[in-house]
Amino acid sequence: MQALVTTDIRVMELRDTALPGEHGEGQVLLQVDAAGICGSDYGLYLGKHPLSNFPMIQGHEFCGTVKSLGPGTSGRFAVGERVAVEPLLGCGKCQPCRLGRYNCCIELKLLGVHEPGGFQEALLVEERLLHPVGDLPADIAAFAEPMTIALQAVKRAGVSEGEKVYVIGAGPIGLAILLASRWLGAEVAISDLVVHRLDKARRIGAALVLDARDDVVTALGAWTDGEGPSVVIDATGVPSVIRSAVDIVAAAGRIVTVGISTADVPLPLATLIRKELTVYASRNSVRMFGEAIEAVRRFRAEVGEIITHHIGLSDVQQTIELALERPDIVEKAVVVFDRAGGTT
Ligand SMILES: [Zn+2]
Ligand SMILES: [Zn+2]
Structure with a gap:
């Protein structure tokens, strides 16, 4: 072999x-x-x-x-x-x-x-x-693992039906988090620097897509009646981006970090406390495979959009x-x- x-x-x-x-x-x-x-x-x-x-x-x-x-x-x-x-x-x-x-x-x-x-x-x-995985095609079934990572992130934050979630980064994990948020009934805004990824995000159900170079704070404010999204999930690991989540998220909101960096990320304590934010780290996943397989089955067409290369x-x-x-x-x-x- x-x-x-x-x-x-x-x-x-x-x-x-x-x-x-x-x-x-x-x-x-x-x-x-x-x-x-x-x-x-x-x-x-x-x-x-x-x-x-x-x-x-x-x-x-x-x-x-x-x-x-x-x-x-x-x-x-x-x-x-x-x-x-x-x-x-x-x-x-x-x-x-x-x-x-x-x-x-x-x-x-x-x-x-x-x-x-x-x-x-x-x-x-x-x-x-x-x-x-039953009769799922192999390429879709292989996406169950990234979907477990996404489910872990949204469940750490307790994302619920009707909530507005902002996902930073529209690579495969960001897009999986978009689907996992939809799976739980949330609405999703997502941003990236790569415009092509935003087209994809729109096709797979993002309510709002944002070019990260634009004024995302104002756009997210308009999307949430000035309150800010109640959950912000970072799938980039870029320190300045994680820092910005503290300003973007609604008061009493939750931030989830999935993207990894070895750098320190300075966070403004006064804002964290004033808003009484909760910051969750999310690593791998725990007992998520059964649900991830159900999710990729439901979002089979969307997962098919995320897969660009069969090699x-x-x-x-x-x-x-x-x-x-x-x-x-x-x-x-x-x-x-x-x-x-x-x-x-
Ligand atoms: Zn992986
Ligand atoms: Zn152990």
């Missing part, structure tokens, strides 16, 4: 490797059907991600077909069934794991980061990480390079394993 190995900064090699060996206890052999390329994959590939550690097999947004079941599996899944993979491995022992918040486990391991991920034809996966394993490197140079062209790229006689 073939596996795409990131061997060094900006170097990916397609290698012929042996099929996975014997199943361990509770493991399932999965043939990978599709694997999305995430923004964090760009960082890992560039060696800029703190967890870049070569050689590695990337890809944490993937689905596959069950090929065989190991000893100690429950019988929940049948051979031939398509499943999405939850890529998080918590230790089960630390404080967050004991609280059920394994997404921020102090020894968290991720498939596609610490352990080999979906940029290969097959792998052994623990059955407990699998979620049934083979051998095209990943050049697609990442293209995405880095032209974010207006590559929104979400998905590796699809096209097999003779198989369906995707």
Whole structure:
């Protein structure tokens, strides 16, 4: 079988490797059907991600077909069934794991980061990480993982029906947050510097799209009768943008940070207190896969709009390079394993 190995900064090699060996206890052999390329994959590939550690097999947004079941599996899944993979491995022992918040486990391991991920034809996966996707096409099912990230963000803030949510950044995660907000019945305004992304956001249901170069504060004020959106979600990680959320959000509002930066972000304490704001950090997701799969099923056409590239394993490197140079062209790229006689 073939596996795409990131061997060094900006170097990916397609290698012929042996099929996975014997199943361990509770493991399932999965043939990978599709694997999305995430923004964090760009960082890992560039060696800029703190967890870049070569050689590695990337890809944490993937689905596959069950090929065989190991000893100690429950019988929940049948051979031939398509499943999405939850890529998080918590230790089960630390404080967050004991609280059920394994997404921020102090020894968290991720498939596609610490352990080999979906940029290969097959792998052994623990059955407990699998979620049934029914008849969803592979590319759409692979989007369940980014949808879990989006659901975690909107649920951290307790977004509710009829609320006005402002999402900053219309990359794949920003657009997924737009869909997750709609899933909960909220109305969404979204901004970006890339105009092409705003057209896409409008097509998938944004009530208001804003060029980030324009006067977004005035536009959002007009949209909310002068109050400001009650929830602002940052999907950029840009410190000045996160800082601006404090001024934009309504009094008694909530801010959610999903985008990551290693820089410090100074926040004005007087405004935070005057408005009595709540700031939520949101990391990965906890028990969101079932609902994420329902959401991508409902928003199947919209997810199809977000996916701009279907590629083979051998095209990943050049697609990442293209995405880095032209974010207006590559929104979400998905590796699809096209097999003779198989369906995707
Ligand atoms: Zn991701
Ligand atoms: Zn833990």
